[in-house]
Amino acid sequence: MLELRRLRLLRELSIRGTIAEVADVLSYSPSSVSQQLSQLEAEAGVELLRRTGRTLQLTPQAQVLVAHTEELLGSMERAEAALAATLSTVAGTVRLAVFQTAMLAIMPPVLRELRATYPNLRVEMSQQEPAEALHETSSRNFDLVVAEQYPGHAAPHYENLDRRVLTHDSIRLALPLKGGVGNAEFDRVTALEHAANLPWVVEPEGAASRHFAEQSARLAGFEPDLRYETADLQAHAQLVATGNAVALLPDLVLRDEASGLRAVDLPGAPVRTIFTAMRHSSAQSPAIQAVRSMLHQQPGMSDAGKIPAKH
Known part of the structure; x- marks a missing residue:
C-alpha cells in the first residue's frame, strides 16, 4: 500500500528538484526525506529515483505516481472543503x-x-x-x-x-511636488520623455515593474538612468519625494504618498492588473x-x- 505522505514527498521533489529544498519547504531533515523516499521506492517495487551526477532524476514510473498524487491531493482537498461546507461556522x-x-x-x-x-x-x-x-x-x-x-x-x-x-491600478510617472525640492529639472517634467536625463529608481532585475519601466522609457525614445534599485515601493516613493529620482508607480502607492508626490499620466494610460x-x-x-x-x-x-x- 502506497502512503500518501511519501507520495507527496515525491511530488515535492518533482517540483523543487532537490531533497534539500523539499526538506526546507516541508520542515523535514534531508535525511528523513531520503529515508521516506527510499521506503516509497520499496513499497512501489520499482526504481523511482535515478542519480545523474549530483542530481536526482525521477524515473518514468515516478512521474506516473506524481500525476496520480496530484489527483489524490485534489480529491482530498475537495473532500475537506465539502465537509467544512456542512458546518454552520466558518x-x-x-x-x-x-x-x-x-x-x-x-x-x-x-x-x-x-x-x-x-x-x-x-x-x-x-x-x-x-x-x-x-x-x-x-x-x-x-x-x-x-x-x-x-x-x-x-x-x-x-x-x-x-x-x-x-482591480486595475493605473501606473504613472511619479515626481516630487513642484518647488518642493528646489530642483527645476524635476519641476519641468510634464511628460515621460522629459525624464530622460533624470535618475530613476526601479525594482531589482527580473521584476515585472522594472521590465515595464525600461520598456516604457525606450518606447518614449530614451534609455532610463537606473540609478537606484530596491524592491520596497515605499522606498521608491521616498526617493522620489525627496528629489533623488523619478519612478513609475501604481496608484495604490501614489495614494499613500500623495502629499509628497505629483503624478504625470503615461501614454496609453497603462494599468497593472x-x-x-x-x-x-x-x-x-x-x-x-x-x-x-x-x-x-x-x-x-x-x-x-x-x-x-x-x-
Whole structure:
C-alpha cells in the first residue's frame, strides 16, 4: 500500500528538484526525506529515483505516481472543503500570499472585517513576490494569493489555479511636488520623455515593474538612468519625494504618498492588473471563499487608490 505522505514527498521533489529544498519547504531533515523516499521506492517495487551526477532524476514510473498524487491531493482537498461546507461556522486557517502593495494598501481593512465577521477564522499572511506566490499556491503551500501583472509582462499561469481580477491600478510617472525640492529639472517634467536625463529608481532585475519601466522609457525614445534599485515601493516613493529620482508607480502607492508626490499620466494610460488566485480543488472551502469574497467586496476596488493626475 502506497502512503500518501511519501507520495507527496515525491511530488515535492518533482517540483523543487532537490531533497534539500523539499526538506526546507516541508520542515523535514534531508535525511528523513531520503529515508521516506527510499521506503516509497520499496513499497512501489520499482526504481523511482535515478542519480545523474549530483542530481536526482525521477524515473518514468515516478512521474506516473506524481500525476496520480496530484489527483489524490485534489480529491482530498475537495473532500475537506465539502465537509467544512456542512458546518454552520466558518473556521480553520487560510494561508494567504500577497505582494507588498497589497499588504499595505488592501489587506488591513480586509483583515479587520474578517476578524469581526468570522471570529473562528485564522488568516496567516506572508509577503511574497507574485511569481513565487503563484507557484507556491499551485504547489499547495498557500491557499490564496493576491498577485499583480504589469502590461507586457504576464504572470505565470497554472492549470490548477482559478484567477479572478480584483482591480486595475493605473501606473504613472511619479515626481516630487513642484518647488518642493528646489530642483527645476524635476519641476519641468510634464511628460515621460522629459525624464530622460533624470535618475530613476526601479525594482531589482527580473521584476515585472522594472521590465515595464525600461520598456516604457525606450518606447518614449530614451534609455532610463537606473540609478537606484530596491524592491520596497515605499522606498521608491521616498526617493522620489525627496528629489533623488523619478519612478513609475501604481496608484495604490501614489495614494499613500500623495502629499509628497505629483503624478504625470503615461501614454496609453497603462494599468497593472491585481488579481486573486486559488486552486480549483479548494473552490468549495468556506474559509478560503470567505477571505476571497471579502477581498472582492471591498469598496472602491474597481478604481483602487485612484488620485488625480497633477501636471
